[in-house]
Amino acid sequence: MKLVVLGLSLSSSWGNGHATTYRALLKEFAARGHDILFLERDVPWYATQRDVADPDYCRLSFYGDLAGLDRWRGEIERADAVIVGSYVPDGVAVGRFVHKHARGVTAFYDIDTPVTLAKLALGDFEYLSPEIIRGYDLYLSFTGGPTLKLIEQRYGSPAARALYCSVDPDAYPPLDVPKRWDLSYLGTYSPDRQPTVERLLIEPARALPDSRFVVAGPLYPADIDWPANVERIEHLAPGDHPDFYSASRWTLNVTRADMIAAGWSPSVRLFEAAACAVPVISDCWDGLDSLFAPGREIMLAGTSADVINLLTDGVDPAAIGRAARARVMNGHRAADRALELETHLREAALVTAS
Known part of the structure; x- marks a missing residue:
């Protein structure tokens, strides 16, 4: 599977939980044999705080503005799936660009679901709008439970699925250190x-x-x-x-x-x-x-x-x-989430193909 992800940040973990989430998930998704391109908006507050420059599990590239995203149109067109994440700058416009050019499955990955829904209820469409939700084949949510039905019934998502955060056990091992x-x-x-x-x-x-x-x-x-x-x-x-x-x-x-x-x-x-x-x-x-x-x-x-x-x-x-x-270790590893992501994308592909 060729996957393109447009997320808030992969390169910098400064002041956000998105980077570590993407790193763990995409590392394991790549381990399942998939090809990944991560596109990140080049913003100064992350550019000066980058702690990942050249990941070995995906290609990481930057774009300066919406016009600069056009350089990656071919990659988006050829991808089997394209994911846009929450809090991406100009996220509504980015979503429209993806809906216009993507030929594979399109998904919104909401790492901030309750915050997103609160913003939508106030008419705050900073990075997502009801119109854009309906255009995504899949809504991947950090929140499960009753919220998934709400996203489908109130906002018209064809398929809302839980994709909780996870952890890379190799990156977070128990250490024998003195208690401070x-x-x-x-x-x-x-x-x-x-x-x-x-x-x-x-x-x-x-x-x-x-x-x-x-x-x-x-x-x-x-x-x-x-x-x-x-x-x-x-x-x-x-x-x-x-x-x-x-x-x-x-x-x-x-x-x-x-x-x-x-x-x-x-x-x-x-x-x-x-x-x-x-x-x-x-x-x-x-x-x-x-x-x-x-x-x-x-x-x-x-x-x-x-x-x-x-x-x-x-x-x-x-x-x-x-x-x-x-x-x-029995259900919340990044490897578990990568399998869930693969399953959700393949199921959405079957629906869009029918």
Whole structure:
């Protein structure tokens, strides 16, 4: 299969979760024998923060603007499938270009489904519109559950299918390193996540001054009052994630508000931490128990007291981490998602050919 992907970024993981998702998925898709071209808009905020320049599993090329995309028209025309991702700059116009020229299956890959649907409900068509949804043969969604029917029934998608994020176990192995922190959190600042970070990490840090905490990720405002026992790391490259997780007794998973409302929206960080056999404390949302067993493979927390109890009451975090890793290795690897993607694309091809 010849696949063209127009995504937010493959080259830079700075401030986004798209790059690591694409890297893991496309590496395994290529391992199944497929040929991949990834086209990325050349923007300055990623150009200065690139941590992948020449991947060995696909061709990576850049285009400067919509007019520059015309250079790749032949590749798009000859492809068996073309995927456009969420948050691609000028995504509606890019979608129209793909609909006009692609002869194979066309798909939208939504790595931000609840955010996308919230924007659509407000009439915000930054990178997707109802008209464009109807033109894609397939809508691949980071959110499963009832949201898939909504995408089909309200927005007219011919086929909405869950394609959750995943992890490359080779890139996220458990490491035998000293424990530096009692609780860690890895995530870019987001106003709707910050109240949960305050409740589930900063407040426990104040209550446990002898314990060690860390928050890694960019864009946090300078006026946040970090307790003295909370270390800050501005940016952590993907290659450093396994060491970061493995140095944590526990790690925290915090979910965007729109994703909590939709449910069935696991973040890539959840799978990455679990692959490192690091026990996760997560906020609560519908569908989480379909991915990990609460109390055995993951621990849930709604209040700072819940977190404090987990850090101090003698629960064996290592056992929970091992169970979480076992679950990831049986259904949430990038190889599992690559097979799902191949299946969805082949099924869509059969429909369009009939």
